[in-house]
Amino acid sequence: MYRYDVIDKTLVDERVAQFRDQTRRFLAGELPEDEFRGLRLRNGLYIQRHAPMLRVAIPYGLLSSTQLHALAAIARRYDRGYGHFTTRQNIQYNWPKLEEVPDILAELAAVEMHAIQTSGNCIRNTTSDHLAGVTPDELEDPRPWCEIIRQWSTFHPEFTYLPRKFKIAVTGSPRDRAASLVHDVGVHIVRGADGELGFEILAGGGLGRTPVIGQVIREFLPREHLLSYLEAVLRIYNREGRRDNLTKARIKILVRSLGLEEFTRRVEAEWELIKDGGLSVTEAEVARVRGFFGPPAYRSLADIEPAAGRETAFRAWYRYNTTEHKVPGYRAVYVSLKKADAAPGDATDTQMDLIADLADRYSFAEVRVTHTQNLLLADVEQEKTFELWRALDAAGLATPNIGTLTDMICCPGLDFCSLANAGSIDVAKLINERFDDYDYVYDLGEIDVKMSGCMNACGHHHVGNIGILGVEKHGEEWYQITIGGAAGADASLGTVIGPSVAKAAVPETLARLLAVYVEQRHDGERFIDTVRRLGVKPFKERVYAAPAAA
């Protein structure tokens, strides 16, 4: 993985010093709250329901075991013993004290981490495919490009006060596991006509109040121009994006109001003026960065069937929580953070320490965060999966549910977030209680449930096969249900099925939707495909046929 050199190190250390001084001035009354706000946000620090919330960047979701140990230590020392992994591959702490945040940042800097630009109207953490480098279906490992973008976007002097936040995702595989179509900019590694690798660039995707699927603005960009092209996109956005209305300030609104063609024309015209300036990425630089992401020292192994003859529980786990690896004899292993009695995406300090130790033992000392709020050990010998499973299982980290109904994406909701209108963690709990029969859940197959506690859509509900959005009605928590959303290469936005339902009726509503699917599906057809084939109508009719019993 990427390691800091003296320049990276200098920058994060100076950032800690800067924020320490800003916090001191704020606490001394020298810096008014409204001025401090923008500064703390650019360090990932929100003022939340109970306490500040600190969001720490995990660039493209990649962690060393040392870094994960440090995150565990911070959870123990400054928080209440846990952290929450997010859909943008970051981690959030819900209970830090404002005056201790500079110390937390200093501890992060010591392990080459930071909270820079994890919030605020600037370029956020660049996210990527959690299977980067190990999946057999990718054209090229996208992480070196993510790191190149990370550096370019960090403290970019021109783009630190954008109209609104700006999110970039990069993937190198035709199967989009990074939700790149719902990012402000999606970067896809593609092969050009002459066989050379370059990028397809999409813009204008996003969730939130107005969900939009990103559109292609350039079909093929030669690789040396990636940064100049991004700079052109950002410059047009910074100049033209709306600043009079926060809910209309994302780039998706600009793309829509100018029209794709005119937006693209402006970007291309700007790019023509800067493409041969100082932003070209040389092959030498690409090679230098790529060197950090070289394959680990794999052993020469053959594929085996580790599950053969093992107990049912292991077989289920192996089937659902591990996935194929491009190197024979290896497997990528999901660490499920979706246990029935815990908030989705949460991990305790002891779990984090354990996972870090397991990474040392089984996966070249690296851990990845998935955008679906699980962790991943990417390079595990198939032969070792059984002992790894036993260790994970003992710590409650082997719930065999990856890709199934109970592998829900879920924002922190009303319990923690000051923006939320409704709870989401407790709804996840209700769903888990209702669907506790694994045979039924496995029979349903691949299905994404995504839940957000408000319009801001941190839980990506628009692109859930089943989406659940918390809304407030007369002081009560209600839930609007959508179906037919998808986040991958075939991304689509869900359709609202009808009036929102009460909290207690959410599990029954899901049960009715799923019953229609089970009755109507063709052999081997996924839930999303049945919805696409039938439309919303039969689902809607079933849900609202009679009041859902609480």
Place this chain on the structure above:
Amino acid sequence: MPRRLLRDGKVVVDDWRALSETPAADDTALILTFDQWLSERDRWLVRGGPLGVILAPAHQAELLAPDLARFALVGAEFPGPSEGRGYTQGRLLRERWKFTGELRATGYVRRDQLFFLARCGFNSFELPDGELETAAAALATFSAEYQPSNDTGLAVKLRHRSVP
């Protein structure tokens, strides 16, 4: 008390006047709003003294390009803490049209913005009095950077650390 500002890292008395503060006919350094400039452009082109102009955030800096040589000062106005268009205006003026005069940040300008403003080409800053003496230190907040920008010289390439 005369108005002071931070220019080239030093606190100085502002030697420029707005149109409302000075008779337009004399040779004092005069700052116009963009609209004042535009409405009587021919008059200002032949005026004797140094001329400056302030761009509002919505003004496209391109509009100044043909007359840029006439200006000894261009300002960008920051109406509030979230305004960011001036950063692009600054870079374009310096990098695309090679403006070499005083580039001034006006309006809501605070020490915590100075580092980025300077990297975008600004060299003078209208700050609240209470921040004037301490703000210069903010210009040295970071001693390294990831992007080429005018302050590192226009010819500076993206840092290729493989090449010493």
